[in-house]
Amino acid sequence: MPDRADIRWFKTRFATRIGRAIAGTPFSLDFMVALACQETGEIWPLLRRQGLGEAEVLRLCVGDTIDARPDGRGRRAFPRDKAQLLSVEGGAAMFAIARQALVEMAVHIPGYRGAARQPQKFCRGFGLFQRDLQFFRVDAPYFLEQRYARFDQTLAHALRELHSKQQRIGFGGRDTLSILEQVAVAIAYNTGNFDPRRGLRQGFRPEGGKFYGEAVLDFLRLSETVAVAGEEPLIEPPRRGEAIVPPPSPVEATGPAMRVDTRVSTLFLRSQPRKSRPLRANVIGELPDGQRVRAITGRPINGFMAVEISLSGALLRGFASTQFLRPDGSIDEAPVATAEAVPALPKAVMPRRRGLVTRRADPAGAHSLNEDGQPGRHGTDVDTLRLELAAIIDWLGVDKDTHRRYRPRDGLTFCNIYCHDYCHLAGVYLPRVWWSTPALLALQRGEDVASLIGDTLREMRANDLFRWLRDFGPMFGWRRTGTLTKLQLAANQGAVALIVARRRDDGRSGHIVMVVPERDDHVAKRDAAGEVTSPLQSQAGVVNFRYGTAQPGWWNRETFAENAFWIHP
Incomplete structure (x- = not known):
C-alpha cells in the first residue's frame, strides 16, 4: 500500500491540478490524496515504482473483479457477471475494454494475475478514484471512451460524487468540513450512506483488514506528513515508535479578548450557558485565574459568555460566567501551547540494585518493570x-x-x-x-x-x-x-x-x-x-x-x- 514516497510522487504530479479543482469546496488536498490511496492504492504505487509514465498509470488504474456466486452471495450490482454485461447495448465493447484492462494491469500487479487467467473475468472499477461499472447503463461514454484514464475526468467525477454524498449525509451547503466529516463523506462515497454512531468503522473491509473509513483517515494523516515542494508538512513526520498526531487546533474566535478574574478559584467552562445539577455535570474544563480567552460572539447569554481557549494545547469551546470575565485589550491572539521538544529537567527514575528484577507478579513498588521479553512500541506505521x-x-x-x-x-x-x-x-x-x-x-x-x-x-x-x-x-x-x-x-x-x-x-x-x-x-x-x-x-x-x-x-x-x-x- 502507499507509503510517504508514493504520496510524495502523487503530490508532485497532481497537487496543483487538485488544488485548482477543490478551490471553493470543503475538501482538502490531503483528503483527496487519501481517497486515491484507498481506492487504487494497491495499483498506482506499484505502477509508478516500475517506471510507468503518468498516462499509463492512469490508464491501468482499474480493479475489482468480484463475481456474483451461485448461492446469491458476492456482487449484486450491475453487472453481476459477463453475461449480464453482454446483455445491454454496448456491453460487448465494454467487456472487451474491461477484460483487456485487467490483462494489461495484471502484468504489473501480481495480485490480479490469477483473475486475469480466467477468461470470464473483467474489471469493474475504473479510474484513479474508481468509478464502478454499475453506472455503465447511465453513462456508457465515460467507460467506452476511457475518460477515466484522464486525470481531469476522474477527478471531476470524484468531486461530483463527493458533493452528492455530502448532501445525502446532511452536510450540504457547508464550505468547510472537519477531518472526521470529510472522512464521513468518503464512507458515503463508498457505501452510499454514513451512520455517525459507528464512527469510522464503516465501509468496505477486506478480510482481516481495516474498515474503509479507518483506512481513509490513516492515509489522510500520512499525507499530512508529506510536503509539496517548497512547503512545510502540516504534521512533522513522527520518529520510529511514535504516532502521527496533528498539532493543537488554533483559537479561531474573533470576538473581544477577555481575561479570567476570580481571585478565588478556577472558573468553570460549561457546555451550556447555565449551571447544572449536579454542579459539574456540564463542566468541560476549568480556566485558571488570569487565563486569556476569546469571546465567540461577544454577546452574553443568561449571564454566560461563549468563549474559546487553548489550554495546554487543548482547544476548548464553552460558556463562562460573565461575572468573572474582564476585557483585556493587551492581546491580539490567544496563544496556543505546544509540547516542548527538549525537557528542561532530567527524568526522575528510581535506581535499583544490580540484578534486581521488578515483575508483574510482585507487589507494587517504586521501580519500573524490567522483566525479560517486555514488549515495546517501535513501529513506523x-x-x-x-x-x-x-x-x-x-x-x-x-x-x-x-x-x-x-x-x-x-x-x-x-x-x-x-x-x-x-x-x-x-x-x-x-x-x-x-x-x-x-x-x-x-x-x-x-x-x-x-x-x-x-x-x-x-x-x-x-x-x-x-x-x-x-x-x-x-x-x-x-x-x-x-x-x-x-x-x-x-x-x-x-x-x-x-x-x-x-x-x-x-x-x-x-x-x-x-x-x-x-x-x-x-x-x-x-x-x-x-x-x-x-x-x-x-x-x-x-x-x-x-x-x-x-x-x-x-x-x-x-x-x-x-x-x-x-x-x-
Whole structure:
C-alpha cells in the first residue's frame, strides 16, 4: 500500500491540478490524496515504482473483479457477471475494454494475475478514484471512451460524487468540513450512506483488514506528513515508535479578548450557558485565574459568555460566567501551547540494585518493570503501532490474579502504576517517582542531584500525576486535547492517551486510565452525532480490566476537583 514516497510522487504530479479543482469546496488536498490511496492504492504505487509514465498509470488504474456466486452471495450490482454485461447495448465493447484492462494491469500487479487467467473475468472499477461499472447503463461514454484514464475526468467525477454524498449525509451547503466529516463523506462515497454512531468503522473491509473509513483517515494523516515542494508538512513526520498526531487546533474566535478574574478559584467552562445539577455535570474544563480567552460572539447569554481557549494545547469551546470575565485589550491572539521538544529537567527514575528484577507478579513498588521479553512500541506505521499497544495491554495482563502489582489490597488501588507501566513500555515518560521540591530547586541551579527515595524522590499517585502533567508534562512531549473524540482518535492512531482526574479530597486517591485503540471486540461509545461519550479504556483500580468503557463521565463526578485529557505521540 502507499507509503510517504508514493504520496510524495502523487503530490508532485497532481497537487496543483487538485488544488485548482477543490478551490471553493470543503475538501482538502490531503483528503483527496487519501481517497486515491484507498481506492487504487494497491495499483498506482506499484505502477509508478516500475517506471510507468503518468498516462499509463492512469490508464491501468482499474480493479475489482468480484463475481456474483451461485448461492446469491458476492456482487449484486450491475453487472453481476459477463453475461449480464453482454446483455445491454454496448456491453460487448465494454467487456472487451474491461477484460483487456485487467490483462494489461495484471502484468504489473501480481495480485490480479490469477483473475486475469480466467477468461470470464473483467474489471469493474475504473479510474484513479474508481468509478464502478454499475453506472455503465447511465453513462456508457465515460467507460467506452476511457475518460477515466484522464486525470481531469476522474477527478471531476470524484468531486461530483463527493458533493452528492455530502448532501445525502446532511452536510450540504457547508464550505468547510472537519477531518472526521470529510472522512464521513468518503464512507458515503463508498457505501452510499454514513451512520455517525459507528464512527469510522464503516465501509468496505477486506478480510482481516481495516474498515474503509479507518483506512481513509490513516492515509489522510500520512499525507499530512508529506510536503509539496517548497512547503512545510502540516504534521512533522513522527520518529520510529511514535504516532502521527496533528498539532493543537488554533483559537479561531474573533470576538473581544477577555481575561479570567476570580481571585478565588478556577472558573468553570460549561457546555451550556447555565449551571447544572449536579454542579459539574456540564463542566468541560476549568480556566485558571488570569487565563486569556476569546469571546465567540461577544454577546452574553443568561449571564454566560461563549468563549474559546487553548489550554495546554487543548482547544476548548464553552460558556463562562460573565461575572468573572474582564476585557483585556493587551492581546491580539490567544496563544496556543505546544509540547516542548527538549525537557528542561532530567527524568526522575528510581535506581535499583544490580540484578534486581521488578515483575508483574510482585507487589507494587517504586521501580519500573524490567522483566525479560517486555514488549515495546517501535513501529513506523499506524497498523504496527496499534498492534504493539495491544501487545502491551495483553502482556501487562492487568486483570490476572497472578499479577499482584495491580491487584487491589488493603484499600489501595494501583491505577497510577498501571498507567506508568503502559507508558514505560510504549516509550513515553510518565513518572513513577518525581523530584522533591528542594531537588527541583537544586536542579534549576545546575547542581547534581542524587536519586534518593524519601529525600530527592517521591512516589507519584494519581493526584500527583494530574499536577505533574499540567506543570511538567509538556516538557516531556505531553499535551492536552479538548474532546473525547480527539482523544480516542489519537489513541486509534497508535498514540498514548489518558484521562486523569484529581480528587477533591487530596488525601484520597484520584484516578488515571489509559485510552487505547479500538478493535473489533471493543469500541468506544458514541452518541447519535458520532461524538465519543466514553472512550475505550484500560485500567487498574477497584476493578481491573484490559478493555472497557467504564461509566461515562466518571471523571466529572463531584468527588473529583478537576480532570484533563492528555496525549503523547
